[in-house]
Amino acid sequence: MAAVVSKNNKLYNQLMVATVLVVTFIMLVPIYWIASTSFKSYNDSVSIPPTVFFEPEMTGVVKVFTKRTILRKDPSPAKLAKSAWYEKIIFKAGEKVLRASAFPSRLWNSIVICVVSTAIALMMGTFAAYAFSRFKIFGKDDWLFFILSQKMLPPMVVIIPIFLMYRTLGLIDSYSGMILIYTAMNLPFAVWLMKGFVDEIPIEYEEAAMIDGYTRFQAFWKIVLPQSVTGMAATSVFCFITAWNEFALALILAPRNVQTAPPFIPSQVGSGIPDWTAIAAGATIFLIPVMIFTFLLRKHLLRGVTFGAIRK
Amino acid sequence: MAVGVHKEATNSQPGLARTGLSDLSIRNLFIIPTIAFLACMNIFPLIWSLFLSFHEWRANLPDEKAVYVGIQHYRDILNDPAFWQTFSLTAQYVLYAVVGELVVGFGVALLLNREMKAKGVITTLLLLPMMMSPAVVGLFWKLLWNPGWGIVNPIFGLANDYAWLSDANRALWAVVITDIWMWAPFVMLLSLAGLSAIPKHLYEAAEIDRASWWFTFRNITLPLVTPLLLIAIIFRTMENFKQFDMIFTMTGGGPGTSTEVHSIRLYRMAFQSWDTGKSSAFAYILLIMVIGISMIYIKYLNKIKER
Incomplete structure (x- = not known):
C-alpha cells in the first residue's frame, strides 16, 4: 500500500500524484465550462465543435439581469453616447434593454428566506441539542430518531399535504411559508450537528459556573454558547447551503413573487434554443456563495454530511 | 408528552443553592418547541395525506366532496x-x-x-x-x-x-x-x-x-x-x-x-x-x-x- 512512502517507490508515488491531478482536472471541467460559458458570446456558446478559447465578454452576465427585445434599427450615435455600459454591450448583441429582469429579486428572495430560516433553525436546534446533550430524557434515543427521521422524508412525499395546508392557510408564495418549510427541513440537521458539538464541551465548565452561583440558564448562555461558536457557525453554513440549494419545495410552494433562485434559473430555458450564456451566468453567480462556503467549511464537511456522527 | 414526566433531571445537585428556572423546565422549554414544530410541519401533513389516500379528490377542484374509496388507490x-x-x-x-x-x-x-x-x-x-x-x-x-x-x-x-x-x-x-x-x-x-x-x-x-x-x-x-x-x-x-x-x-x-x-x-x-x-x-x-x-x-x- 502506498500509505507508507519508502524511498524506492517514490516514482510510483509521483505517478499517483499525477493521476490525482488529472482526476481533479476532469472533475473540475464541468464547473469551468459553466463559468466560462457565462463569458462567451452567444455564437461561441453554440458553436460546433465547442470553443475552448474565446474572447471573454460580459454579454451573458448582463443578459441574466435584464429583459430585452430585438433591436429594430441601430441606435443613433447621440443615444449610444448617453447609454450605460451594459446597454452598449446589449446593443452589440443586436438587442435593446427594456428593464431589469427578475433575477436580482429572486436572489434577494433566496437570501432572505435562507438567512431567516437558518437563524431560526440554528436557535431552536442549539437549545434542543443542549437539552439532549445534558439532561436525562426518557426515551432520548427515540426522540432523536424521531427528529432525524424528519430529514429522511422525501420532499415529494410530504409536499402534497403541505401544499394543501399552505393553500388553506394562505401561505403559498409567501416569505413566511418558505421560511417555515426550510426551518422544518434544517431543524433535524441542526439538532444533530449541534448535539455533537455540545457533547464535546466538558460538562465540568458548567458545573463550576453553577457552583459559583450561575443558574442553569446563565451557565448555558455564558459558558456553553461561547464555547460552541465554531459549531454554530459550521451548522449555520450547512443549513444555509441546504436551503440555498433547495429546489422541489420552492418549485411548488413559491411559484411567483417569492420564487427563489433555483427554480428561477431553469425557468429561463423555455422553448426553442436557450441562450446558454445567460443561464450559465445566472448559475455561476448562484454557485459562487456555495463555493466560498465549501472552502470555509472544509474542516467540518465530513461531520456535516454524516449528521455529526463521524467527527474525525 | 413523555418528555415531561421523567423526574431524574430535576435539580440533581440539591446541595447547591440556585435560583432561576429548574432544569426540568429548561429542558422542556428547549425541546418541546422543536418537537412540536416538526410534528406540525411533518406529522400532521402526513396524517392528512393518509386520509386523502383513501379518497378520490382533486386539489384543483377543492369544492368537490372527497369520495371515500378505501384501498382502491393502493390496489390500482x-x-x-x-x-x-x-x-x-x-x-x-x-x-x-x-x-x-x-x-x-x-x-x-x-x-x-x-x-x-x-x-x-x-x-x-x-x-x-x-x-x-x-x-x-x-x-x-x-x-x-x-x-x-x-x-x-x-x-x-x-x-x-x-x-x-x-x-x-x-x-x-x-x-x-x-x-x-x-x-x-x-x-x-x-x-x-x-x-x-x-x-x-x-x-x-x-x-x-x-x-x-x-x-x-x-x-x-x-x-x-x-x-x-x-x-x-x-x-x-x-x-x-x-x-x-x-x-x-x-x-x-x-x-x-x-x-x-x-x-x-x-x-x-x-x-x-x-x-x-x-x-x-x-x-x-x-x-x-x-x-x-x-x-x-x-x-x-x-x-x-x-x-
Whole structure:
C-alpha cells in the first residue's frame, strides 16, 4: 500500500500524484465550462465543435439581469453616447434593454428566506441539542430518531399535504411559508450537528459556573454558547447551503413573487434554443456563495454530511 | 408528552443553592418547541395525506366532496404495470449510480491517501460538486450533454449527432454519470476518513512480511474502511431513491418516460394531473420504502457512533 512512502517507490508515488491531478482536472471541467460559458458570446456558446478559447465578454452576465427585445434599427450615435455600459454591450448583441429582469429579486428572495430560516433553525436546534446533550430524557434515543427521521422524508412525499395546508392557510408564495418549510427541513440537521458539538464541551465548565452561583440558564448562555461558536457557525453554513440549494419545495410552494433562485434559473430555458450564456451566468453567480462556503467549511464537511456522527 | 414526566433531571445537585428556572423546565422549554414544530410541519401533513389516500379528490377542484374509496388507490397503483416500470427504472438508476459513486469515490480516495502538496486544497476542490444545487447541476449538465455544443461528445471523440438526453436508451446513463460526478466526492470524503484512521503500523508490518499489494488491500485496507463505505452506500441509496431536482431540470423525466423516476412521476401525478387522492397513496407507498431504508441507516449510524 502506498500509505507508507519508502524511498524506492517514490516514482510510483509521483505517478499517483499525477493521476490525482488529472482526476481533479476532469472533475473540475464541468464547473469551468459553466463559468466560462457565462463569458462567451452567444455564437461561441453554440458553436460546433465547442470553443475552448474565446474572447471573454460580459454579454451573458448582463443578459441574466435584464429583459430585452430585438433591436429594430441601430441606435443613433447621440443615444449610444448617453447609454450605460451594459446597454452598449446589449446593443452589440443586436438587442435593446427594456428593464431589469427578475433575477436580482429572486436572489434577494433566496437570501432572505435562507438567512431567516437558518437563524431560526440554528436557535431552536442549539437549545434542543443542549437539552439532549445534558439532561436525562426518557426515551432520548427515540426522540432523536424521531427528529432525524424528519430529514429522511422525501420532499415529494410530504409536499402534497403541505401544499394543501399552505393553500388553506394562505401561505403559498409567501416569505413566511418558505421560511417555515426550510426551518422544518434544517431543524433535524441542526439538532444533530449541534448535539455533537455540545457533547464535546466538558460538562465540568458548567458545573463550576453553577457552583459559583450561575443558574442553569446563565451557565448555558455564558459558558456553553461561547464555547460552541465554531459549531454554530459550521451548522449555520450547512443549513444555509441546504436551503440555498433547495429546489422541489420552492418549485411548488413559491411559484411567483417569492420564487427563489433555483427554480428561477431553469425557468429561463423555455422553448426553442436557450441562450446558454445567460443561464450559465445566472448559475455561476448562484454557485459562487456555495463555493466560498465549501472552502470555509472544509474542516467540518465530513461531520456535516454524516449528521455529526463521524467527527474525525 | 413523555418528555415531561421523567423526574431524574430535576435539580440533581440539591446541595447547591440556585435560583432561576429548574432544569426540568429548561429542558422542556428547549425541546418541546422543536418537537412540536416538526410534528406540525411533518406529522400532521402526513396524517392528512393518509386520509386523502383513501379518497378520490382533486386539489384543483377543492369544492368537490372527497369520495371515500378505501384501498382502491393502493390496489390500482400496485396493479399498474407502469408503476412497476417506474419502480424498476428507479432501482436501476439507484443501483448504477451508487455502484459508480462507490467505485469512483473509493478509487480517488485511494489515490489521495498519500502525502502530497496542497492535499487539502485538492480535496476541497474535488468536494465542490456535492455542495452544489442539484437543480443547477442538472441544468448545466444539460448543456454539457448537448450533442453539438456540449463538451462530452468532443472529449470522447463522438460525432456531433450522438444524442444523449434525447435518446431514450442513453438518457438514463447520462443521468447516472452526472449523478456519479456529483456524488462520488461524498464517497471519497467518507473513504478518506476511513483510510486515514487505519494505523500505519499495520502497513509497516505487512511490508516487513513482504505482503503483496492485493493481500494488504484485502486484509487491511478493505475491512477497516468497510464500516464507512457502508454508511456511504446506505446514505447514497436513500438520497438517490429520493432524487428529484437533478433529473427534473436535466430531462424532466423524458424522453417519454425513460428517466421518469418515481419522484418525477409523483410530481406529474400530483401537480400536473392533479390526481391528489391517488398520488397521496403513491406517496405513502414510497414513504414506507424510505422508512425501511432509513431505519437501516439510522441503526447503523448509531452503531458506528458507539465505537
